[in-house]
Amino acid sequence: MRKLRNIFNLGVKELRSLSRDPIMIFLIVFSFTFSVYTKATSMPESLNKVAIAVVDDDHSKLSKRIIDALYPPYFLPPVMITENQMDARMDAGVDTFSLHIPSGFERDVLAGRDVAIQLNVDATRMSQAFTGGGYIQSIVNSEITEYLQGYRAKTAMPVELTLRARFNPELNNGWFASVMEIINSITLLAIVLTGAALIREREHGTVEHLLVMPVTPFEIMISKVWSMGMVVLLSSFFSLTVVVQSLLGVPIEGSLVLFFSGVTLNVFAATSLGIFLGTIARSMPQFGLLMFMVLLPLQILSGAMTPFESMPKPVQLIMQLAPNTHFVSMAQAILYRGADFSIVWPQLLSLCVIGIVLFSLSLAWFRNSLGKMI
Structure with missing residues (x-):
């Protein structure tokens, strides 16, 4: 004791x-x-309220779908700019991403031609640059795929991958x-x-x-x-x-x-x-x-x-x-x-x-x- x-x-x-x-x-x-x-x-390591600007030279339904898919909380509302403004805004650090959709983009996609979209990335913002590039690529591919299904016959994929996030479903x-x-x-x-x-x-x-x-x-x-x-x-x-x-x-x-x-x-x-x-x-x-x-x-x-x-x-x-x-x-x-x-x-x-x-x-x-x- x-x-x-x-x-x-x-x-x-x-x-x-x-x-x-x-x-x-x-x-x-x-x-x-x-x-x-x-x-x-x-x-946060995930993408959150990232500044993005878009140069839309196509003004088509497909380009509008892509722009509308860049929504919060991942991105701030996209700022519509011209091609002449793109480099200056990137140099000034105003935008983290600048997406340039060229003229005739929708026409070439429907015709099955190879199409290039330019994405400028401010890589000094490391975490957002790495994560955001993949997000934007996934968004563009998804919107193009869904858009084409309205014009072409649907092709059934032999394997469908279903993703389920365990323990942290919101990621x-x-x-x-x-x-x-x-x-x-x-x-x-x-x-x-x-x-x-x-x-x-x-x-x-x-x-x-x-x-x-x-x-x-x-x-x-x-x-x-x-x-x-x-x-x-x-x-x-x-x-x-x-x-x-x-x-x-x-x-x-x-x-x-x-x-x-x-x-x-x-x-x-x-x-x-x-x-x-x-x-x-x-x-x-x-x-x-x-x-x-x-x-x-x-x-x-x-x-x-x-x-x-x-x-x-x-x-x-x-x-x-x-x-x-x-x-x-x-x-x-x-x-x-x-x-x-x-x-x-x-x-x-x-x-x-x-x-x-x-x-x-x-x-x-x-x-x-x-x-x-x-």
Whole structure:
């Protein structure tokens, strides 16, 4: 009971210390609210309200069909311009796409002749340039095909491809981005809060006070783990339920209880890693540099940004040792696909084992560093 009381009191001390740190409070609030919202809405990878201009020299029914198909929200209403204006508007950055439909276009299409349509693309707008070119090509081909069916006999295709989008039927990038931002923020804050708490005590000289108290390194470490972990858990719960589900309207398929069970295991591993980094670093700038070396590979190579299966095999094998990899896989399975315990238990078990190993290594290193200070 004395150990539990010490762990509780030390954890409360950490929470009080955190409450007096406005920078950390701002980081927590920003990471789980504004950052999640802007990630989901400000920079969508899909085409959204792109400026397009059209030079229609044909003025036919077919050209009008193509122009009418360039509708919001993918494109802004097309601006009708002349051929002389096309290059000048593109040079000034007014238009991302300029579509030139030549004279006699409908006549040549009905006659079965080869027809060329010119599409100018401002490739400095990378994401829109790559995505929009394919969209416009698909729209033009679709409208031509439907138009020709009214003039030629229909030809039955031997195979019909039916596309069904699972788990994200709207193909809305915001659904993916908002949830993944929470997943990344959970690991980020768990490492930063515990590492910064340890360094803050070293810089303020309170570590020496702890050494003369009847507490063990285990009690000191586990108090930081539970207190900072609780902050991350409560913040992520608020972000997922209020910001993601209520404000952004993103549907969550799986069990929140199962998801936050996985969050707890991941936070346990991440806070242990944070203490390990905080023990190595002697100042906050050093800790920041270590975070760059550790956190970026964890996020980039965990499958949060690109599919894990597309990475080289050696990278996949190495990243199996990182808690982030299993946490991202588990979170995506539960929140996107509604997976239950029978599907995600391998990831939960991996998180538990990795967390115990990281905690044991961090405790040994922490105990050794405290021994040198005595």
